[in-house]
Amino acid sequence: MIEIKNLDIDLGEFRLRDINLSIEEGEIFVILGPSGAGKTVLLETVAGFYPPKAGSIILNRNFANDLPPEKRNIGFIFQDYALFPHLNVKENIFFGTRYRRIDGIEEKFGKIVSILGIENILHRYPKTLSGGEQQRVSLARALIMEPNLLLFDEPLSSLDERIREELREELRIILKKMNQTSLFVTHDQTEALVVADKIGVMHDGRIAQVGKPDEIFNTPINEQVASFVGVETVLEGKVASNIDGLAVIDVNGIEIETVADVPVGEKVLLGIRPENVTLSFAKDESSARNNFEAKVTRLTPLGAVVKVSLKCGFPLVALITKLSAEKLELEKDKEILASFKATAVHVIKHGS
Numbered sequence: 001m002i003e004i005k006n007l008d009i010d011l012g013e014f015r016l017r018d019i020n021l022s023i024e025e026g027e028i029f030v031i032l033g034p035s036g037a038g039k040t041v042l043l044e045t046v047a048g049f050y051p052p053k054a055g056s057i058i059l060n061r062n063f064a065n066d067l068p069p070e071k072r073n074i075g076f077i078f079q080d081y082a083l084f085p086h087l088n089v090k091e092n093i094f095f096g097t098r099y100r101r102i103d104g105i106e107e108k109f110g111k112i113v114s115i116l117g118i119e120n121i122l123h124r125y126p127k128t129l130s131g132g133e134q135q136r137v138s139l140a141r142a143l144i145m146e147p148n149l150l151l152f153d154e155p156l157s158s159l160d161e162r163i164r165e166e167l168r169e170e171l172r173i174i175l176k177k178m179n180q181t182s183l184f185v186t187h188d189q190t191e192a193l194v195v196a197d198k199i200g201v202m203h204d205g206r207i208a209q210v211g212k213p214d215e216i217f218n219t220p221i222n223e224q225v226a227s228f229v230g231v232e233t234v235l236e237g238k239v240a241s242n243i244d245g246l247a248v249i250d251v252n253g254i255e256i257e258t259v260a261d262v263p264v265g266e267k268v269l270l271g272i273r274p275e276n277v278t279l280s281f282a283k284d285e286s287s288a289r290n291n292f293e294a295k296v297t298r299l300t301p302l303g304a305v306v307k308v309s310l311k312c313g314f315p316l317v318a319l320i321t322k323l324s325a326e327k328l329e330l331e332k333d334k335e336i337l338a339s340f341k342a343t344a345v346h347v348i349k350h351g352s
Contacts, residue, residue: 001025002046002149002181007055009045016041016205019055023149023198026179028172032192032216033202034228039185042202043151046183048072060148075142075150079157081134083126083141090122093140102146112140115174131159132167139171143178150175152184156191168194189229193217201225219346223269226348231271232307232317234348239266246342254313257289258345268350274307274319276344279328280337288339292316296334299325306330310338 007019016038023029031039044050046057048069057064064072083092093113097105113119116136126134135155142150156164156171172195175182186192192199193213200210201220209221220226223234237251239262249256249268262268278288294312306325308318316338320328328336 001058001060002183003056003058004046005056005058007042007045007057008053009041009050010053011041011050014038014041014205016045019207021200021207021210023181023183025181026176027197028175028182028184028195030192030196030199031183031185031202031207032187032189032196032199032228033185034187037202038205039187039202040153043076043153043183043185046149047074047076047151073146073148075145075147077135077138077142077150077152077155079154081126081138081155083134083137085126088123088125089118089129089137092126092137093144095141096145100145102144105144108144108146112143112178115177116140130163132163135159135167139174143180148181150180150182152182154186155184157186157188164191171195189217201228203228218273220271220348222349226271230273231346231348232274233270233272233277233315235270235272235314237268237270239264239268239350249345251314254292256345257342258347259342260345260347262347262350266350269348271346271348272316272340272344274317277316277318277338277340279308279318279320279324279330280339281328282337288344289342290345291337291339294336294338296330296332296336299330299332310336312338 002023004019004021007016009016019042031042033039045052048067052065059072116139118136118140121133156167168191184195196213199213199216201208201216203224208225209216217229220229220231226234235251237249239247240250241248242262242264245259245261247258247260247262249258249270292312294310294316296308297311298309300307304322305319306322308320308330310316310318318338
């Protein structure tokens with residue numbers, strides 16, 4: 001287990017404050033946040049590059065604050081993979097074993113290159129490899145050293161979208177096969193969803209929320225987290241009624257139903273993810289409890305999907321397929337029915 005307790009890092013122009021994380025053995029923990037949030041600083045502090053101002057880093061029950069990087073048994077996968085250009089793939093993988101004895105090294109080497117599917121490129125040099133191949137070699141070089149913790153600093157960010165989609169799924173499978181405890185940082189929400197067992201959302205040097213992927217994306221703890229994880233509709237309202245957990249929220253005179261344990265009279269902040277909004281011609285096409293006559297204010301093509309901005313007494317955003325948009329003949333100012341279930345409306349924050 002890896003534990004980070006009340007960690008405070010002060011670099012003068014930037015500071016991490018009160019960082020608390022617990023990573024179980026074999027768990028893939030993803031730090032998700034925008035650029036400048038402090039993700040890489042956290043990784044580098046765990047690796048031993050920066051001394052904490054306060055708090056503690058516990059690696060396998062051992063206090064590690066004062067340990068130099070080479071004594072922490074931590075692997076680090078950088079954005080650019082940092083392969084040695086003058087060494088071939090096999091030599092790159094074995095490089096770290098020059099300085100540390102690894103029992104059963106040949107057997108471990110065979111297992112790792114087999115899992116990663118790089119048996120046929122062992123003789124090649126980094127400049128002849130694709131980005132995906134370089135990523136696999138870098139991972140093999142780290143895994144063969146049997147690290148207690150493997151750190152990933154945006155490892156897929158330099159790859160094109162097609163390769164990135166393929167590798168993020170492969171990466172999770174590989175890490176799980178190896179039961180490799182990992183701390184992974186990214187700004188990419190889809191990457192976090194695919195790779196993570198658990199996510200910590202970081203903003204401005206703090207961890208705002210920790211939870212399983214579905215908890216983070218469906219029930220963000222505050223407006224800041226909601227905005228970052230793609231909750232595009234955030235509404236302020238007041239609880240008008242609540243009968244057996246089905247609450248009616250008054251949003252500027254419009255009633256929105258949600259499943260929530262909130263008392264009558266309390267002010268709330270609601271979040272609705274765009275993919276949970278459906279568009280149709282008539283009310284009888286929807287079984288949702290929330291149905292509103294809406295007008296299209298903007299269409300934003302996003303490849304296979306279209307983001308539809310709507311006005312229905314409050315601003316609402318829907319995300320539908322390009323085919324659905326064509327069938328509905330959507331265009332600016334077209335009137336349409338917008339629907340979403342009560343379970344799709346999440347109370348982000350409440351209080352008087």
